[in-house]
Amino acid sequence: MGVTGQETKTGESGFLLTTLEQAVNWARTRAMWPMLFGLACCAIEMMATQASVHDISRFGMELMRASPRQSDLMIVAGRVSRKMAPVLRRLYDQMPSPKWVLSMGDCASTGGVFNNYAILQGVDEIVPVDVYVAGCPPRPEQLMHGILTLHEKVQRERVSDWATWGALGKQQPNNNA
Amino acid sequence: MSGYYPPEFADILRENFPDAVQEVIEFRDQITVVIDRDWLIEIATFLRDTEGMKFNYLSELNGVDYWPQAPRFGINYIFYSFVHNHLIQLKIFVDETDPVVPSLTSVFPGANWPEREVYDMFGVRFEGHPDMRRILMPYDWTGHPLRKDFPLGYEEVQYTFNIDRIEANKPTPSADPPQTGTE
Amino acid sequence: MDVTRVNLTEATDIESDRQTVEIALDALRGLVTPRAFTGDTMLLNMGPQHPSTHGVLRLMLELDGEEVLSCLPDVGYLHTGIEKNMEAKTYEKALVMTDRIDYLNNLGNNLAYSLAVEKLAGLDVPPRAQYLRVILAELQRIASHLVWLGTHILDLGATSLLLYCFREREMILDIFEEVSGQRMMTSYIRPGGVWYDVTENFVPMVRRFLWYMPRKIDDYERILDENPIFIERTKGIAVVPPEKAIEWSLSGPMLRGSGINYDIRKAMPYSSYDHFEFDVPTGQNGDVYDRYKVRIEEMRQSLRIIEQAINNLPGGPYRSENRKYVPPPRSEIGHSMESLIHHFKLWTEGYRLPKGEVYVRTESPRGELGVYLVSDGGTKPWRVRFRTPTFWNLQSISWMAQGHLVADLVAIIGTLDVVLGDCDR
Numbered sequence: 001m002g003v004t005g006q007e008t009k010t011g012e013s014g015f016l017l018t019t020l021e022q023a024v025n026w027a028r029t030r031a032m033w034p035m036l037f038g039l040a041c042c043a044i045e046m047m048a049t050q051a052s053v054h055d056i057s058r059f060g061m062e063l064m065r066a067s068p069r070q071s072d073l074m075i076v077a078g079r080v081s082r083k084m085a086p087v088l089r090r091l092y093d094q095m096p097s098p099k100w101v102l103s104m105g106d107c108a109s110t111g112g113v114f115n116n117y118a119i120l121q122g123v124d125e126i127v128p129v130d131v132y133v134a135g136c137p138p139r140p141e142q143l144m145h146g147i148l149t150l151h152e153k154v155q156r157e158r159v160s161d162w163a164t165w166g167a168l169g170k171q172q173p174n175n176n177a
Numbered sequence: 178m179s180g181y182y183p184p185e186f187a188d189i190l191r192e193n194f195p196d197a198v199q200e201v202i203e204f205r206d207q208i209t210v211v212i213d214r215d216w217l218i219e220i221a222t223f224l225r226d227t228e229g230m231k232f233n234y235l236s237e238l239n240g241v242d243y244w245p246q247a248p249r250f251g252i253n254y255i256f257y258s259f260v261h262n263h264l265i266q267l268k269i270f271v272d273e274t275d276p277v278v279p280s281l282t283s284v285f286p287g288a289n290w291p292e293r294e295v296y297d298m299f300g301v302r303f304e305g306h307p308d309m310r311r312i313l314m315p316y317d318w319t320g321h322p323l324r325k326d327f328p329l330g331y332e333e334v335q336y337t338f339n340i341d342r343i344e345a346n347k348p349t350p351s352a353d354p355p356q357t358g359t360e
Numbered sequence: 361m362d363v364t365r366v367n368l369t370e371a372t373d374i375e376s377d378r379q380t381v382e383i384a385l386d387a388l389r390g391l392v393t394p395r396a397f398t399g400d401t402m403l404l405n406m407g408p409q410h411p412s413t414h415g416v417l418r419l420m421l422e423l424d425g426e427e428v429l430s431c432l433p434d435v436g437y438l439h440t441g442i443e444k445n446m447e448a449k450t451y452e453k454a455l456v457m458t459d460r461i462d463y464l465n466n467l468g469n470n471l472a473y474s475l476a477v478e479k480l481a482g483l484d485v486p487p488r489a490q491y492l493r494v495i496l497a498e499l500q501r502i503a504s505h506l507v508w509l510g511t512h513i514l515d516l517g518a519t520s521l522l523l524y525c526f527r528e529r530e531m532i533l534d535i536f537e538e539v540s541g542q543r544m545m546t547s548y549i550r551p552g553g554v555w556y557d558v559t560e561n562f563v564p565m566v567r568r569f570l571w572y573m574p575r576k577i578d579d580y581e582r583i584l585d586e587n588p589i590f591i592e593r594t595k596g597i598a599v600v601p602p603e604k605a606i607e608w609s610l611s612g613p614m615l616r617g618s619g620i621n622y623d624i625r626k627a628m629p630y631s632s633y634d635h636f637e638f639d640v641p642t643g644q645n646g647d648v649y650d651r652y653k654v655r656i657e658e659m660r661q662s663l664r665i666i667e668q669a670i671n672n673l674p675g676g677p678y679r680s681e682n683r684k685y686v687p688p689p690r691s692e693i694g695h696s697m698e699s700l701i702h703h704f705k706l707w708t709e710g711y712r713l714p715k716g717e718v719y720v721r722t723e724s725p726r727g728e729l730g731v732y733l734v735s736d737g738g739t740k741p742w743r744v745r746f747r748t749p750t751f752w753n754l755q756s757i758s759w760m761a762q763g764h765l766v767a768d769l770v771a772i773i774g775t776l777d778v779v780l781g782d783c784d785r
Contacts, residue, residue, distance in 0.1 A: 081784075084438070115445075236721070237747045241743045253732065290752070312435060313439040
């Protein structure tokens with residue numbers, strides 16, 4: 001299942017399309033803007049990652065955009081309560097493609113320390129997640145490692161994921177890269 | 178906090194409000210006066226205005242569920258005095274068949290949100306409160322979470338020995354099937 | 361149990377809830393001015409996710425042009441059910457959850473809970489542990505005020521100060537990591553004392569911080585004190601008269617900014633705070649500028665307390681020796697049968713506290729943090745209630761914001777020092 005016959009045979013899309021792939025993926029990773037979605041304690045570590053000592057603007061994340069319409073990456077930092085879950089889903093829907101979700105911390109990945117009526121047991125119950133970062137809260141270095149893993153994942157994306165008629169209609173996939 | 182709860186105040190309250198005071202509890206240097214709920218506003222005003230007491234600050238307002246003991250709910254009020262640096266605690270017992278308590282917002286406006294929280298978490302309604310709504314849970318939530326018969330609502334943690342049973346119960350099993358056994 | 365989710369609608373009777381919803385909709389009419397119903401004023405939702413983050417706070421505003429007529433906060437977007445969750449764990453395990461209530465004041469929350477457990481149990485705390493608790497609580501206070509300053513000033517427009525504040529905060533987090541292995545959620549202060557003794561690097565690191573920090577606080581003051589934009593945006597905003605502050609149960613710098621000289625560390629000292637000399641800064645007018653000055657000065661006074669504590673740090677045990685509550689060290693278990701039995705009982709079922717209720721008040725960077733602990737004589741707490749300062753301070757925003765512009769609203773949220781974990785628990 002590829003775009004061209006070349007891809008079905010060899011697994012790669014040929015010279016022109018792979019160069020296009022590489023160029024597009026390179027551009028996407030070098031200026032990925034995260035959306036401000038700090039909820040709880042992990043937000044403080046996310047702010048610390050953004051601030052002076054550990055600095056993710058060297059990876060292209062210079063600004064954090066508050067508006068979902070202008071951001072690429074949603075870092076869900078903190079515990080998601082049941083009251084907040086519909087808000088999170090609505091914000092995810094408002095983000096334009098291409099978009100990625102990074103679940104930061106134990107509470108966003110699995111519910112963390114809290115296993116009760118009020119906390120969603122993992123944000124992947126409502127949005128598809130690309131990278132999970134463990135920790136409570138994860139150190140800034142751990143978050144940076146998670147972001148770089150996401151960059152690597154984006155680098156492995158294929159043209160067929162976004163340039164087919166089928167892909168245009170569906171939402172950002174859980175990339176099987 | 179020893180010495181900050183003067184014990185003579187319990188006697189003063191007993192003299193001035195003989196029908197209201199049900200019991201006085203002394204534990205770890207803390208004085209708690211259990212009163213009848215209809216006398217709350219009068220006693221609070223008395224505590225605020227009397228010389229020598231001057232309890233002008235509401236430090237804490239909370240609820241406790243003593244199920245299966247009856248009466249079930251206990252509402253605690255802790256007052257503090259800036260003038261004299263002492264504390265006193267009032268307690269009201271409320272039954273679940275008639276969970277209504279007069280609101281303290283007319284005397285201490287700072288009781289607004291704490292009373293809403295007691296309503297949200299326990300179901301005890303406060304009469305005369307300007308805005309009796311849920312505050313912490315979603316507005317269409319049913320049930321009062323901190324009651325003892327409200328379940329904790331936890332999800333069973335998945336280990337290898339129970340993963341198959343849990344997966345069978347889920348509406349949409351997870352994308353990667355779990356690796357059980359030797360594969 | 362064989363189900364993963366519990367059916368919550370059957371948990372209690374629905375009839376009373378339906379009745380209350382009908383009453384409340386009518387009562388809501390009293391919360392906004394009558395002009396809102398004619399369309400004269402605009403209703404704006406400053407949603408749970410917005411740039412002046414401070415967590416997930418939702419404000420429903422009624423605006424007349426740019427001026428705020430009524431402000432209704434809607435909290436609960438971070439409600440975690442910590443109090444109910446703690447009722448299902450033993451006392452020692454429940455301590456882990458206290459870090460996450462006010463996530464900028466982790467050690468302060470641990471301290472308040474530990475004080476409550478110690479008061480109920482009648483447990484002693486050795487002097488070395490008390491001094492260590494004071495040092496760490498004051499370091500935590502400085503760290504919390506640095507985050508407050510950074511985010512407050514970021515909202516007002518000066519972005520570079522955020523970077524300076526976080527640079528200093530990294531030094532404090534390094535000290536916490538040295539002591540406990542974790543930057544934020546340390547769970548270091550436990551009932552009976554502290555978890556483990558401090559390493560030999562601790563005292564030099566704290567001394568270096570004490571040498572380094574005062575110049576930085578002077579830097580912040582130099583940037584902001586006479587800055588015309590800052591003065592324009594903060595003087596005269598959200599003035600809190602002292603009588604209203606007392607009526608509405610405000611605490612912490614909200615009280616002290618209005619001129620009321622009150623600090624729980626002075627009025628009802630806990631954990632040997634009465635051994636140290638420090639001043640309590642107060643403001644005059646009760647506006648945003650005065651509260652900023654109060655918090656800056658509090659940082660200096662915290663440095664003073666830490667210096668006195670580190671100079672007089674006593675030796676001795678770091679945790680109580682009462683083996684009914686405190687587990688014995690590993691070395692003792694090898695040769696003492698009682699230690700083994702204590703270890704076994706503490707780890708399998710936990711310790712039991714006598715039946716009763718206590719209330720303990722401490723001073724967190726935001727105000728009065730109190731813990732109301734109810735025990736029924738078992739191994740798990742019957743009710744742990746945190747009287748959190750943000751919850752009680754935030755209700756005042758409805759009258760503090762009236763008459764101000766939307767741009768001032770960010771300054772007001774900043775000056776209240778809201779931390780939504782503290783508010784919603």
